[in-house]
Amino acid sequence: MQQRNPGNRRPTGTDGSDFSYRMVVDNRYTKVAKGKSTLSKILVIQAVVLLVGVLDMLFAYVNKEPLETLGLVCSSVTAISIIVGEIGRKRSRVNFLRFYIAASSIGVLGSVASVIQNSIQLKAIHDPSNWEIEKVALLRIAGV
Known part of the structure; x- marks a missing residue:
């Protein structure tokens, strides 16, 4: 030819x-x-949600509120899992993807436990009249 x-x-x-x-x-x-x-696409969505959580922690730090240790650790674990997941996706490494699944699950479950641990946030869900006052708490709940 x-x-x-x-x-x-x-x-x-x-x-x-x-x-x-x-x-x-x-x-x-x-x-x-x-x-x-x-x-x-999942990694990008998870990174955006993690960014919302980090912004919430940043607002709490600026307002001189005590930082939640559990939330901070879980956000760190989730960030590391996203990075490892991206490396595993690009290089087709099964062990990296398995680590991503496990670490991401631990991070999400820890974040849920962090929200449940704070009774103030649960009060914000049950009482809609306080939603204007508890915007930061609602942002935390939306992140989880």
Whole structure:
């Protein structure tokens, strides 16, 4: 076969009947590509949610409120899991992705425990009249 001419749709020297000999991408590679794309979107969403939690902690620090140790540790674990998950996604490392799943789960469960631990935030959910006052608490709950 010769090189393609810019004006022609098919190379010179063929009648188009060589279609059955062309390479086709195997289905498993297509599944892996779709999975990586989905995981990338999940990692971005998780990073945005983590950023909301970090902003909440920053507001608490600026207002000279005591920092929650459990929330801080869980946010750190989640941040590390996102970084490891991204490395595992890019390099297709199964062990990194397993670590991401475990660490991310621990981070989310710890964040939920941190919110449950604070009774002020639970009062903000049950009493809608305080929502204007407890905006920071509602931001914390939304982050979780």
